[in-house]
Amino acid sequence: MAEDEKPGAEEAEEESPEETEETAAAKEAEEEAPRRRRRGRKAAAKPAKKESEPAEAPPLKPGQVRVYSVEGEPVRTVDLPAVFRSEVREDLIRRAVTAAQANRRQAYGPSFRAGMKHSVRWSGKGHGVSRVPRLRDGSTGAQAPGTVGGRRAHPPRPEKVWAKKINEHERHLARNAALAAVRDPAIVTARGHRFDPGLSLPVVLEDAIESLEPEEGATREGLGILEHLGLHDDVVRAKAGRHVRAGRGKMRGRRTRQPRSLLVVVKEPAKVRRLFGNLPGIQVVTPASLNAELLAPGGDPGRLTMFSEGALEVLRSWAA
Secondary structure: OHHHHHHHHHHHHHHHHHHHHHHHHHHHHHHHHHHHHHHHHHHHHHHHHHHHHHHHOOOOOOOEEEEEOOOOOEEEEEEOOHHHHOOOOHHHHHHHHHHHHHHOOOOOOOOOOOOOOOOEEOOOOOOOOOOOOEEOOOOOEOOOOOOOOOOOOOOOOOOOOOOOOOOHHHHHHHHHHHHHHOOOHHHHHHOOOOOOOOOOOOEEEOHHHHOOOOOOOHHHHHHHHHHHHOOHHHHHHHHHOOEEOOOHHHHOOOOEEOOOOOEEEOOOHHHHHHHHOOOOOOEEEOHHHOOHHHHOHHHOOOOOEEEEHHHHHHHHHOOO
């Protein structure tokens, strides 16, 4: 009997390794199933994060703008001063800008004796020749407008007044109208500026922008701030638009023309000019120096503008 039982035991021993392999495979399958479920849950949870992003920047109420940090993150919202609710009067803006340009114009004209420094004679009537004044030592015509080296018939007069008058009240209305235009994305885009569509206009930065003191690479630091805010493309546009001026001006010390880019308004411009002053098309000014020409170069309203929070507070005392 013992000999008969031995083969059966060997068969049992041979069957047990197969069973252990099957059970191990089943356990592994059971362990992988919850892992797959967990992976599926994580994949489904990713879109939920995207849905929660707009909650960080809630929609703005009318008359409000976001205040951004130097890193480009929205920090809070503030109400715009009443001057930004003025009517956009393009006729007043164009009139004020034209007057400002005319008042800077320098008078010009020829010398009082230009073209008349000759010793000439006139033979008189009845000799069968024209009445053109001629040089005494020959028959060459001179001094008359139609002769070589002669004076001009109707030259520009140095005494002409190029300045144009405009009422102070009209200048203030034009400035306020230009300020109201910088908050309208449609007008700013129509002027050719490029910026992030999700940006609230005008761009308002924390006052930390006025106290930044980079030891080196100030322009690089300023360019990084513009990249965080989504304004870097407008600087690229201004740089690409630099071209040689048409006409005689290229030979008179104004060879190139440069498109206007961002206008930066701060209370203390000295430190901020280190950040943005060398970038093409950017101007840094104080609130007191704002005028229609700065806010609407060439008379076209809607310049891309950035305020520091302190500079925006200064405008609250301005009458709309």
